[in-house]
Amino acid sequence: MMPLTGKKRTTAAADPCCCSDAPGRGDAAASSCCDGSASGGEDSGQPCCGGPQAPAASPMARPGYELHPFVETFRTTLAGPVPVVRTSLDRRDFRGTLGARLGYGRDGYRVAPGLYAVGRPGPDSPVLVTADYKLSFDALRRELSGIDAWILVLDTRGINVWCAAGKGTFSAAAVARLVEASGLARVVSHRRLIVPQLAAPGLDARDVRRRCGFTVMFGPVRAADLPAFLRAGNRAEPAMRRVTFTLSERLAVAPVEVYHARKWLWWAALAALAVSGIGPGVFSLAAVWERGVWLVAAILAGLVGGALVVPVFLPWLPGRAFAFKGAIAAGGLGLLTVLAQAAWAPAAVSSAGRLAMVLVAGSLGSYLAMNFTGSTPFASPSGVEREMRRAMPLQAVGLVIAAILWIISAF
Amino acid sequence: MRDMRYLSGVASISLDVRRCVGCGLCEAVCPHGVLALTEGKAGIVDRDGCMECGACVTNCPTGAVAVTPGVGCAAYILQVWLKGKAKASCC
Ligand code: SF4
Ligand code: SF4
Numbered sequence: 372m373m374p375l376t377g378k379k380r381t382t383a384a385a386d387p388c389c390c391s392d393a394p395g396r397g398d399a400a401a402s403s404c405c406d407g408s409a410s411g412g413e414d415s416g417q418p419c420c421g422g423p424q425a426p427a428a429s430p431m432a433r434p435g436y437e438l439h440p441f442v443e444t445f446r447t448t449l450a451g452p453v454p455v456v457r458t459s460l461d462r463r464d465f466r467g468t469l470g471a472r473l474g475y476g477r478d479g480y481r482v483a484p485g486l487y488a489v490g491r492p493g494p495d496s497p498v499l500v501t502a503d504y505k506l507s508f509d510a511l512r513r514e515l516s517g518i519d520a521w522i523l524v525l526d527t528r529g530i531n532v533w534c535a536a537g538k539g540t541f542s543a544a545a546v547a548r549l550v551e552a553s554g555l556a557r558v559v560s561h562r563r564l565i566v567p568q569l570a571a572p573g574l575d576a577r578d579v580r581r582r583c584g585f586t587v588m589f590g591p592v593r594a595a596d597l598p599a600f601l602r603a604g605n606r607a608e609p610a611m612r613r614v615t616f617t618l619s620e621r622l623a624v625a626p627v628e629v630y631h632a633r634k635w636l637w638w639a640a641l642a643a644l645a646v647s648g649i650g651p652g653v654f655s656l657a658a659v660w661e662r663g664v665w666l667v668a669a670i671l672a673g674l675v676g677g678a679l680v681v682p683v684f685l686p687w688l689p690g691r692a693f694a695f696k697g698a699i700a701a702g703g704l705g706l707l708t709v710l711a712q713a714a715w716a717p718a719a720v721s722s723a724g725r726l727a728m729v730l731v732a733g734s735l736g737s738y739l740a741m742n743f744t745g746s747t748p749f750a751s752p753s754g755v756e757r758e759m760r761r762a763m764p765l766q767a768v769g770l771v772i773a774a775i776l777w778i779i780s781a782f
Numbered sequence: 783m784r785d786m787r788y789l790s791g792v793a794s795i796s797l798d799v800r801r802c803v804g805c806g807l808c809e810a811v812c813p814h815g816v817l818a819l820t821e822g823k824a825g826i827v828d829r830d831g832c833m834e835c836g837a838c839v840t841n842c843p844t845g846a847v848a849v850t851p852g853v854g855c856a857a858y859i860l861q862v863w864l865k866g867k868a869k870a871s872c873c
Contacts (some may be wrong), residue, residue: 422792428788534853536837537835537852537853568811568813568837569813571811571835571837571840571841572835572836572837572840573840573853574840575840576807576841577841589810589811592813607810609815612810612812612813612815613813613814613815614813614814639873666800685786686786691787691789691790693786737814741856742856742857743857744854744855744856745853745855745856745857746853747786747833747854748813748833749786749787749788749814749833749854750788750833750854750855751788751789751792751793751794751795751832751833751834751854752793752834752850752851752852752853752854752855752859753792753794753834753850753852754788754793754854755854755856755859756859757789757792758789758856759856759859761862780862
Protein backbone atom coordinates (compact mmCIF):
# COMPACT_ATOMS: atom_id res chain seq x y z
CA MET A 372 0.00 0.00 0.00
CA MET A 373 1.29 3.44 -0.75
CA PRO A 374 2.47 5.92 1.83
CA LEU A 375 -0.10 8.55 2.51
CA THR A 376 1.88 11.62 3.20
CA GLY A 377 5.34 10.90 1.87
CA LYS A 378 7.10 13.71 0.07
CA LYS A 379 8.02 11.24 -2.63
CA ARG A 380 7.98 13.49 -5.65
CA THR A 381 11.52 14.11 -6.66
CA THR A 382 12.10 14.85 -10.32
CA ALA A 383 10.90 18.12 -11.70
CA ALA A 384 10.55 16.38 -15.01
CA ALA A 385 7.47 14.58 -13.83
CA ASP A 386 5.73 17.87 -13.15
CA PRO A 387 2.79 18.49 -15.31
CA CYS A 388 2.40 22.16 -16.01
CA CYS A 389 -0.81 24.03 -16.14
CA CYS A 390 0.08 27.50 -17.26
CA SER A 391 1.47 28.53 -20.59
CA ASP A 392 3.40 31.57 -19.45
CA ALA A 393 5.81 29.68 -17.28
CA PRO A 394 9.17 31.39 -17.23
CA GLY A 395 11.74 29.85 -19.52
CA ARG A 396 9.25 27.81 -21.47
CA GLY A 397 8.37 28.12 -25.04
CA ASP A 398 4.83 27.63 -26.25
CA ALA A 399 5.74 24.24 -27.53
CA ALA A 400 6.93 23.15 -24.12
CA ALA A 401 3.84 24.57 -22.53
CA SER A 402 1.48 22.78 -24.79
CA SER A 403 3.35 19.55 -24.41
CA CYS A 404 3.21 19.74 -20.63
CA CYS A 405 -0.38 20.80 -20.54
CA ASP A 406 -1.61 17.65 -22.19
CA GLY A 407 -0.20 15.71 -19.36
CA SER A 408 2.59 14.13 -21.35
CA ALA A 409 5.33 16.26 -19.91
CA SER A 410 8.58 15.16 -21.37
CA GLY A 411 11.97 15.43 -19.76
CA GLY A 412 14.54 18.03 -20.55
CA GLU A 413 13.21 20.29 -17.83
CA ASP A 414 15.58 23.23 -17.71
CA SER A 415 13.44 25.95 -16.26
CA GLY A 416 14.35 24.68 -12.79
CA GLN A 417 11.06 26.05 -11.51
CA PRO A 418 7.83 24.21 -11.82
CA CYS A 419 5.05 26.61 -12.54
CA CYS A 420 1.87 26.99 -10.47
CA GLY A 421 3.49 27.62 -7.13
CA GLY A 422 6.05 25.05 -6.17
CA PRO A 423 6.25 21.28 -6.16
CA GLN A 424 3.20 19.20 -6.72
CA ALA A 425 1.58 17.52 -3.76
CA PRO A 426 1.38 13.72 -3.70
CA ALA A 427 -1.71 12.04 -5.06
CA ALA A 428 -4.61 11.53 -2.70
CA SER A 429 -4.39 8.35 -0.67
CA PRO A 430 -6.83 5.61 -1.57
CA MET A 431 -7.77 5.70 2.11
CA ALA A 432 -8.78 9.36 2.05
CA ARG A 433 -12.52 9.89 2.41
CA PRO A 434 -14.47 13.10 1.92
CA GLY A 435 -14.69 14.91 5.22
CA TYR A 436 -11.93 12.88 6.88
CA GLU A 437 -8.40 14.03 7.43
CA LEU A 438 -5.41 11.72 7.42
CA HIS A 439 -3.04 12.47 10.25
CA PRO A 440 0.61 13.01 9.39
CA PHE A 441 1.57 10.28 11.86
CA VAL A 442 -0.36 7.67 9.88
CA GLU A 443 2.04 5.91 7.55
CA THR A 444 -0.22 3.46 5.81
CA PHE A 445 -3.03 1.05 6.56
CA ARG A 446 -2.98 -2.61 7.44
CA THR A 447 -5.80 -4.83 6.32
CA THR A 448 -7.25 -6.97 9.09
CA LEU A 449 -10.34 -9.06 9.59
CA ALA A 450 -11.77 -6.10 11.47
CA GLY A 451 -11.10 -3.72 8.58
CA PRO A 452 -8.22 -1.41 7.74
CA VAL A 453 -6.07 -0.36 10.71
CA PRO A 454 -3.87 2.74 10.49
CA VAL A 455 -0.16 2.04 10.88
CA VAL A 456 1.54 4.90 12.70
CA ARG A 457 5.10 6.16 12.47
CA THR A 458 7.44 5.59 15.37
CA SER A 459 9.32 8.81 14.72
CA LEU A 460 8.00 12.19 15.72
CA ASP A 461 8.23 15.09 13.31
CA ARG A 462 8.15 18.84 13.61
CA ARG A 463 4.37 18.98 13.92
CA ASP A 464 4.44 16.52 16.81
CA PHE A 465 7.10 18.53 18.61
CA ARG A 466 5.22 21.77 18.07
CA GLY A 467 2.12 20.14 19.50
CA THR A 468 4.11 18.78 22.42
CA LEU A 469 5.46 22.23 23.16
CA GLY A 470 1.97 23.67 23.09
CA ALA A 471 0.61 21.00 25.37
CA ARG A 472 3.56 21.36 27.73
CA LEU A 473 3.33 25.11 27.99
CA GLY A 474 -0.39 24.99 28.52
CA TYR A 475 -1.77 26.64 25.41
CA GLY A 476 -3.86 24.37 23.24
CA ARG A 477 -3.55 21.85 26.04
CA ASP A 478 -7.17 20.84 25.94
CA GLY A 479 -8.39 18.62 23.17
CA TYR A 480 -4.92 17.53 22.09
CA ARG A 481 -6.04 14.03 21.32
CA VAL A 482 -6.05 11.24 18.79
CA ALA A 483 -9.14 9.34 17.72
CA PRO A 484 -9.81 6.33 19.97
CA GLY A 485 -9.56 2.93 18.30
CA LEU A 486 -7.09 0.39 17.03
CA TYR A 487 -3.73 1.38 15.52
CA ALA A 488 -0.64 -0.54 14.53
CA VAL A 489 3.13 -0.09 14.48
CA GLY A 490 5.44 -2.09 12.27
CA ARG A 491 3.86 -5.16 10.69
CA PRO A 492 1.85 -6.76 13.48
CA GLY A 493 0.10 -10.10 13.08
CA PRO A 494 -2.36 -12.19 15.10
CA ASP A 495 0.27 -12.98 17.74
CA SER A 496 1.57 -9.45 18.19
CA PRO A 497 1.10 -7.73 21.55
CA VAL A 498 -1.71 -5.24 22.14
CA LEU A 499 -0.70 -2.11 24.02
CA VAL A 500 -3.40 0.06 25.54
CA THR A 501 -2.98 3.81 25.99
CA ALA A 502 -4.86 7.07 26.45
CA ASP A 503 -6.10 9.32 23.65
CA TYR A 504 -4.01 12.25 24.93
CA LYS A 505 -1.61 12.88 22.07
CA LEU A 506 1.40 13.17 24.38
CA SER A 507 0.67 9.71 25.82
CA PHE A 508 0.19 8.32 22.32
CA ASP A 509 3.39 9.96 21.03
CA ALA A 510 5.39 8.76 24.04
CA LEU A 511 4.25 5.23 23.28
CA ARG A 512 4.80 5.11 19.52
CA ARG A 513 8.22 6.74 19.64
CA GLU A 514 9.48 3.86 21.79
CA LEU A 515 8.16 1.19 19.45
CA SER A 516 10.50 1.47 16.48
CA GLY A 517 11.40 -1.98 15.25
CA ILE A 518 8.51 -3.53 17.17
CA ASP A 519 5.39 -5.03 15.63
CA ALA A 520 2.43 -4.28 17.85
CA TRP A 521 -1.17 -3.18 18.02
CA ILE A 522 -2.10 -0.06 19.92
CA LEU A 523 -5.53 0.33 21.44
CA VAL A 524 -6.26 4.00 22.08
CA LEU A 525 -8.87 4.53 24.75
CA ASP A 526 -11.27 7.47 24.87
CA THR A 527 -9.94 9.23 27.97
CA ARG A 528 -11.20 12.67 26.90
CA GLY A 529 -7.73 13.88 26.04
CA ILE A 530 -6.34 13.16 29.50
CA ASN A 531 -3.11 11.27 30.23
CA VAL A 532 -3.14 7.72 31.56
CA TRP A 533 -2.65 8.47 35.23
CA CYS A 534 -5.12 11.34 35.50
CA ALA A 535 -7.63 9.42 33.40
CA ALA A 536 -7.33 6.48 35.77
CA GLY A 537 -8.00 8.86 38.66
CA LYS A 538 -11.00 10.31 36.89
CA GLY A 539 -12.39 6.89 36.03
CA THR A 540 -12.22 7.21 32.23
CA PHE A 541 -9.35 4.73 31.94
CA SER A 542 -11.46 1.93 33.35
CA ALA A 543 -12.23 -1.72 32.84
CA ALA A 544 -15.59 -0.80 31.32
CA ALA A 545 -13.95 1.55 28.81
CA VAL A 546 -11.36 -1.04 27.82
CA ALA A 547 -13.99 -3.74 27.38
CA ARG A 548 -16.17 -1.42 25.30
CA LEU A 549 -13.29 -0.56 22.99
CA VAL A 550 -12.20 -4.19 22.66
CA GLU A 551 -15.71 -4.95 21.40
CA ALA A 552 -16.03 -1.88 19.19
CA SER A 553 -12.66 -2.32 17.51
CA GLY A 554 -13.19 -5.98 16.74
CA LEU A 555 -9.88 -6.76 18.42
CA ALA A 556 -10.86 -10.40 18.97
CA ARG A 557 -10.85 -10.87 15.19
CA VAL A 558 -7.49 -9.13 14.74
CA VAL A 559 -5.44 -11.08 17.27
CA SER A 560 -5.55 -14.75 18.14
CA HIS A 561 -4.37 -14.30 21.74
CA ARG A 562 -6.40 -12.70 24.53
CA ARG A 563 -3.89 -10.46 26.29
CA LEU A 564 -3.73 -6.69 26.77
CA ILE A 565 -0.74 -4.78 28.05
CA VAL A 566 -2.01 -1.82 30.04
CA PRO A 567 0.24 0.89 31.49
CA GLN A 568 0.82 0.35 35.19
CA LEU A 569 -0.30 3.86 36.00
CA ALA A 570 -3.81 2.98 34.84
CA ALA A 571 -4.12 0.64 37.83
CA PRO A 572 -5.80 3.15 40.18
CA GLY A 573 -8.83 3.21 37.87
CA LEU A 574 -8.65 -0.13 36.15
CA ASP A 575 -9.45 -3.43 37.83
CA ALA A 576 -7.62 -6.05 35.78
CA ARG A 577 -9.96 -8.88 36.73
CA ASP A 578 -12.95 -6.77 35.77
CA VAL A 579 -11.60 -6.42 32.21
CA ARG A 580 -11.41 -10.18 31.91
CA ARG A 581 -14.93 -10.63 33.22
CA ARG A 582 -16.25 -8.11 30.76
CA CYS A 583 -14.47 -9.02 27.51
CA GLY A 584 -12.37 -12.12 28.08
CA PHE A 585 -9.05 -10.35 27.63
CA THR A 586 -6.44 -10.75 30.36
CA VAL A 587 -4.77 -7.56 31.52
CA MET A 588 -1.05 -7.45 32.18
CA PHE A 589 0.26 -4.29 33.72
CA GLY A 590 3.16 -3.00 31.67
CA PRO A 591 5.96 -0.77 32.91
CA VAL A 592 5.35 2.76 34.19
CA ARG A 593 7.38 4.34 31.40
CA ALA A 594 6.84 3.65 27.71
CA ALA A 595 10.62 3.70 27.33
CA ASP A 596 10.80 0.40 29.23
CA LEU A 597 8.31 -1.34 26.92
CA PRO A 598 10.87 -2.83 24.50
CA ALA A 599 12.76 -4.41 27.41
CA PHE A 600 9.46 -5.53 28.96
CA LEU A 601 8.38 -7.23 25.73
CA ARG A 602 11.81 -8.77 25.17
CA ALA A 603 11.74 -10.26 28.66
CA GLY A 604 8.47 -12.04 27.86
CA ASN A 605 6.21 -9.39 29.44
CA ARG A 606 8.10 -9.19 32.67
CA ALA A 607 8.80 -5.92 34.45
CA GLU A 608 11.89 -5.41 36.54
CA PRO A 609 11.06 -3.79 39.90
CA ALA A 610 12.64 -0.53 38.69
CA MET A 611 10.20 -0.46 35.76
CA ARG A 612 7.34 -0.49 38.26
CA ARG A 613 8.45 2.62 40.14
CA VAL A 614 7.61 6.16 39.19
CA THR A 615 10.48 8.59 38.98
CA PHE A 616 10.61 12.35 39.00
CA THR A 617 13.85 13.20 37.29
CA LEU A 618 15.00 16.69 36.45
CA SER A 619 13.72 16.42 32.89
CA GLU A 620 10.37 15.10 34.11
CA ARG A 621 10.14 18.00 36.53
CA LEU A 622 11.07 20.50 33.85
CA ALA A 623 8.44 19.05 31.56
CA VAL A 624 5.61 19.82 33.98
CA ALA A 625 6.89 23.09 35.48
CA PRO A 626 6.12 25.48 32.59
CA VAL A 627 2.37 24.89 32.84
CA GLU A 628 2.30 26.65 36.19
CA VAL A 629 4.25 29.62 34.87
CA TYR A 630 2.01 29.81 31.82
CA HIS A 631 -1.11 29.73 33.98
CA ALA A 632 0.31 32.60 36.02
CA ARG A 633 -0.39 34.99 33.17
CA LYS A 634 -4.03 34.99 34.23
CA TRP A 635 -3.32 36.77 37.48
CA LEU A 636 0.15 38.21 36.96
CA TRP A 637 -1.10 41.36 35.21
CA TRP A 638 -3.66 42.00 37.89
CA ALA A 639 -1.12 41.43 40.63
CA ALA A 640 1.32 43.81 38.93
CA LEU A 641 -1.41 46.43 38.47
CA ALA A 642 -2.44 46.12 42.10
CA ALA A 643 1.20 46.41 43.19
CA LEU A 644 1.66 49.55 41.14
CA ALA A 645 -1.58 51.05 42.44
CA VAL A 646 -0.68 50.37 46.07
CA SER A 647 2.75 51.86 45.48
CA GLY A 648 1.27 55.20 44.48
CA ILE A 649 -0.30 55.71 47.90
CA GLY A 650 1.84 58.03 50.00
CA PRO A 651 2.12 61.40 51.70
CA GLY A 652 0.93 63.20 48.58
CA VAL A 653 -2.26 61.04 48.47
CA PHE A 654 -1.27 59.46 45.17
CA SER A 655 1.98 59.94 43.34
CA LEU A 656 2.69 58.67 39.85
CA ALA A 657 6.39 59.11 40.50
CA ALA A 658 6.12 56.70 43.44
CA VAL A 659 4.19 54.25 41.27
CA TRP A 660 7.24 54.13 39.04
CA GLU A 661 10.01 54.37 41.64
CA ARG A 662 8.64 51.96 44.25
CA GLY A 663 6.12 50.01 42.21
CA VAL A 664 8.65 48.34 39.98
CA TRP A 665 10.33 46.84 43.02
CA LEU A 666 7.11 45.35 44.32
CA VAL A 667 6.44 43.93 40.87
CA ALA A 668 9.97 42.51 40.93
CA ALA A 669 9.17 40.86 44.27
CA ILE A 670 6.05 39.29 42.74
CA LEU A 671 8.13 37.95 39.87
CA ALA A 672 10.63 36.59 42.38
CA GLY A 673 7.74 34.74 44.03
CA LEU A 674 6.58 33.35 40.71
CA VAL A 675 10.02 32.19 39.61
CA GLY A 676 10.83 30.83 43.07
CA GLY A 677 7.61 28.88 43.51
CA ALA A 678 6.94 27.70 39.97
CA LEU A 679 10.46 27.17 38.60
CA VAL A 680 13.08 26.98 41.34
CA VAL A 681 11.02 24.55 43.42
CA PRO A 682 10.42 22.05 40.58
CA VAL A 683 14.04 22.17 39.47
CA PHE A 684 15.65 21.98 42.90
CA LEU A 685 12.93 19.87 44.52
CA PRO A 686 15.15 17.12 45.98
CA TRP A 687 17.66 19.57 47.43
CA LEU A 688 15.41 22.20 48.97
CA PRO A 689 15.04 21.77 52.73
CA GLY A 690 11.88 20.34 54.28
CA ARG A 691 9.23 17.94 53.06
CA ALA A 692 6.30 20.32 52.69
CA PHE A 693 6.17 22.05 49.34
CA ALA A 694 4.85 25.23 50.94
CA PHE A 695 8.03 25.39 53.02
CA LYS A 696 10.30 24.67 50.08
CA GLY A 697 8.53 27.41 48.14
CA ALA A 698 8.83 29.93 50.96
CA ILE A 699 12.57 29.26 51.21
CA ALA A 700 13.24 29.37 47.46
CA ALA A 701 11.07 32.40 46.71
CA GLY A 702 12.00 34.18 49.94
CA GLY A 703 15.64 33.76 48.91
CA LEU A 704 14.91 35.28 45.53
CA GLY A 705 13.03 38.06 47.31
CA LEU A 706 16.18 38.77 49.32
CA LEU A 707 18.20 38.95 46.12
CA THR A 708 15.65 41.40 44.75
CA VAL A 709 16.08 43.54 47.86
CA LEU A 710 19.86 43.46 47.41
CA ALA A 711 19.43 44.54 43.81
CA GLN A 712 17.14 47.33 44.94
CA ALA A 713 19.58 48.48 47.61
CA ALA A 714 22.39 48.59 45.07
CA TRP A 715 20.40 50.15 42.26
CA ALA A 716 18.05 52.60 43.88
CA PRO A 717 18.89 52.72 47.59
CA ALA A 718 16.46 55.52 48.35
CA ALA A 719 13.41 54.00 46.65
CA VAL A 720 12.38 51.54 49.38
CA SER A 721 12.77 51.77 53.16
CA SER A 722 13.59 48.79 55.36
CA ALA A 723 9.91 48.14 56.11
CA GLY A 724 9.32 48.05 52.37
CA ARG A 725 12.18 45.63 51.93
CA LEU A 726 10.66 43.31 54.49
CA ALA A 727 7.40 43.58 52.56
CA MET A 728 9.18 42.57 49.35
CA VAL A 729 10.62 39.44 50.94
CA LEU A 730 7.22 38.59 52.46
CA VAL A 731 5.43 39.00 49.12
CA ALA A 732 7.91 36.80 47.32
CA GLY A 733 7.94 34.18 50.08
CA SER A 734 4.15 33.94 50.49
CA LEU A 735 3.47 33.83 46.78
CA GLY A 736 6.23 31.31 46.15
CA SER A 737 4.98 29.18 49.01
CA TYR A 738 1.47 29.08 47.51
CA LEU A 739 2.71 28.32 43.99
CA ALA A 740 5.02 25.56 45.22
CA MET A 741 2.08 24.02 47.08
CA ASN A 742 0.20 23.98 43.80
CA PHE A 743 3.01 22.01 42.26
CA THR A 744 2.12 18.97 44.41
CA GLY A 745 -0.51 18.06 41.82
CA SER A 746 2.17 17.66 39.15
CA THR A 747 4.32 15.34 41.21
CA PRO A 748 3.98 11.56 41.32
CA PHE A 749 4.44 11.27 45.07
CA ALA A 750 2.34 13.82 46.98
CA SER A 751 -0.60 12.15 48.72
CA PRO A 752 -3.95 13.91 49.14
CA SER A 753 -3.83 13.46 52.91
CA GLY A 754 -0.45 15.16 52.98
CA VAL A 755 -1.43 17.99 50.66
CA GLU A 756 -4.55 18.67 52.68
CA ARG A 757 -2.60 18.83 55.92
CA GLU A 758 -0.03 21.08 54.29
CA MET A 759 -2.72 23.41 52.95
CA ARG A 760 -4.47 23.75 56.30
CA ARG A 761 -1.24 24.85 57.89
CA ALA A 762 0.32 26.90 55.14
CA MET A 763 -2.54 28.82 53.60
CA PRO A 764 -3.33 30.95 56.67
CA LEU A 765 0.37 31.80 56.94
CA GLN A 766 0.55 32.69 53.25
CA ALA A 767 -2.49 34.95 53.58
CA VAL A 768 -1.15 36.62 56.72
CA GLY A 769 2.20 37.10 54.99
CA LEU A 770 0.57 38.92 52.09
CA VAL A 771 -1.58 41.12 54.34
CA ILE A 772 1.38 42.12 56.52
CA ALA A 773 3.40 42.79 53.37
CA ALA A 774 0.69 45.09 52.01
CA ILE A 775 0.48 47.00 55.32
CA LEU A 776 4.26 47.32 55.57
CA TRP A 777 4.48 48.48 51.98
CA ILE A 778 1.92 51.22 52.46
CA ILE A 779 3.41 52.32 55.77
CA SER A 780 6.89 52.42 54.27
CA ALA A 781 5.79 55.18 51.90
CA PHE A 782 5.23 57.66 54.73
CA MET B 783 12.06 7.96 44.94
CA ARG B 784 13.89 7.56 48.22
CA ASP B 785 15.45 10.95 47.57
CA MET B 786 12.06 12.59 47.25
CA ARG B 787 9.79 11.96 50.19
CA TYR B 788 6.57 13.62 51.12
CA LEU B 789 5.17 14.18 54.61
CA SER B 790 5.54 11.31 57.05
CA GLY B 791 2.76 9.78 59.07
CA VAL B 792 -0.18 10.93 56.96
CA ALA B 793 -0.79 8.05 54.53
CA SER B 794 -4.15 6.39 55.08
CA ILE B 795 -3.17 2.94 53.80
CA SER B 796 -4.02 -0.14 55.80
CA LEU B 797 -3.78 -3.84 55.15
CA ASP B 798 -5.76 -6.71 56.58
CA VAL B 799 -3.26 -9.53 56.24
CA ARG B 800 -5.84 -12.18 57.19
CA ARG B 801 -7.75 -11.50 53.97
CA CYS B 802 -4.63 -11.50 51.78
CA VAL B 803 -4.39 -14.47 49.40
CA GLY B 804 -0.92 -13.56 48.22
CA CYS B 805 -1.79 -12.92 44.58
CA GLY B 806 0.89 -10.24 44.33
CA LEU B 807 -1.20 -7.79 42.34
CA CYS B 808 -0.79 -4.99 44.86
CA GLU B 809 2.97 -5.35 44.70
CA ALA B 810 2.84 -5.22 40.90
CA VAL B 811 0.70 -2.11 40.60
CA CYS B 812 2.15 0.05 43.38
CA PRO B 813 4.37 2.70 41.78
CA HIS B 814 6.23 3.31 45.05
CA GLY B 815 7.02 -0.15 46.31
CA VAL B 816 4.86 0.38 49.39
CA LEU B 817 3.60 -3.19 49.40
CA ALA B 818 5.70 -6.31 49.04
CA LEU B 819 5.11 -10.01 49.34
CA THR B 820 6.95 -12.01 51.95
CA GLU B 821 6.23 -15.69 52.44
CA GLY B 822 3.09 -15.50 50.37
CA LYS B 823 1.52 -12.59 52.18
CA ALA B 824 1.51 -8.90 51.39
CA GLY B 825 2.99 -6.45 53.84
CA ILE B 826 3.38 -2.68 54.06
CA VAL B 827 7.10 -2.11 53.76
CA ASP B 828 7.19 1.65 53.18
CA ARG B 829 4.06 3.29 54.55
CA ASP B 830 5.29 6.86 54.12
CA GLY B 831 6.02 6.19 50.45
CA CYS B 832 2.30 5.78 49.76
CA MET B 833 0.75 8.50 47.61
CA GLU B 834 -2.78 7.16 48.05
CA CYS B 835 -3.32 6.51 44.37
CA GLY B 836 -5.61 3.58 45.10
CA ALA B 837 -4.10 1.19 42.54
CA CYS B 838 -3.64 -1.53 45.16
CA VAL B 839 -7.21 -1.18 46.43
CA THR B 840 -8.71 -1.29 42.93
CA ASN B 841 -6.84 -4.47 42.06
CA CYS B 842 -6.81 -6.46 45.29
CA PRO B 843 -9.23 -9.36 44.72
CA THR B 844 -10.10 -9.80 48.39
CA GLY B 845 -10.41 -6.24 49.61
CA ALA B 846 -7.47 -6.70 51.93
CA VAL B 847 -6.03 -3.26 51.24
CA ALA B 848 -7.78 -0.01 52.09
CA VAL B 849 -6.84 3.58 51.43
CA THR B 850 -8.63 6.89 51.05
CA PRO B 851 -7.71 7.45 47.42
CA GLY B 852 -7.46 10.76 45.65
CA VAL B 853 -5.20 13.13 43.81
CA GLY B 854 -2.56 15.03 45.73
CA CYS B 855 -3.35 18.27 44.00
CA ALA B 856 -3.68 21.49 45.96
CA ALA B 857 -5.75 23.21 43.27
CA TYR B 858 -8.21 20.32 43.36
CA ILE B 859 -8.48 20.22 47.14
CA LEU B 860 -9.01 23.98 47.20
CA GLN B 861 -11.84 23.61 44.72
CA VAL B 862 -13.41 20.89 46.83
CA TRP B 863 -13.25 23.24 49.82
CA LEU B 864 -14.74 26.14 47.90
CA LYS B 865 -17.22 24.51 45.54
CA GLY B 866 -17.79 21.02 46.87
CA LYS B 867 -16.67 17.70 45.51
CA ALA B 868 -19.14 17.54 42.63
CA LYS B 869 -17.92 20.70 40.92
CA ALA B 870 -14.21 20.39 41.54
CA SER B 871 -11.96 19.44 38.67
CA CYS B 872 -8.29 18.74 38.25
CA CYS B 873 -5.54 17.79 35.76
S1 SF4 C 1 -2.32 3.60 47.27
FE1 SF4 C 1 -0.89 3.59 45.54
S2 SF4 C 1 1.06 4.24 46.42
FE2 SF4 C 1 -0.25 3.63 48.14
S3 SF4 C 1 0.24 1.48 48.47
FE3 SF4 C 1 -1.52 1.51 47.11
S4 SF4 C 1 -0.63 1.44 45.08
FE4 SF4 C 1 1.03 2.00 46.46
S1 SF4 D 1 -3.61 -7.75 46.07
FE1 SF4 D 1 -4.65 -8.20 47.97
S2 SF4 D 1 -4.72 -10.41 48.03
FE2 SF4 D 1 -3.21 -9.90 46.46
S3 SF4 D 1 -1.26 -9.89 47.56
FE3 SF4 D 1 -2.03 -7.81 47.66
S4 SF4 D 1 -3.19 -7.68 49.58
FE4 SF4 D 1 -2.86 -9.86 49.13
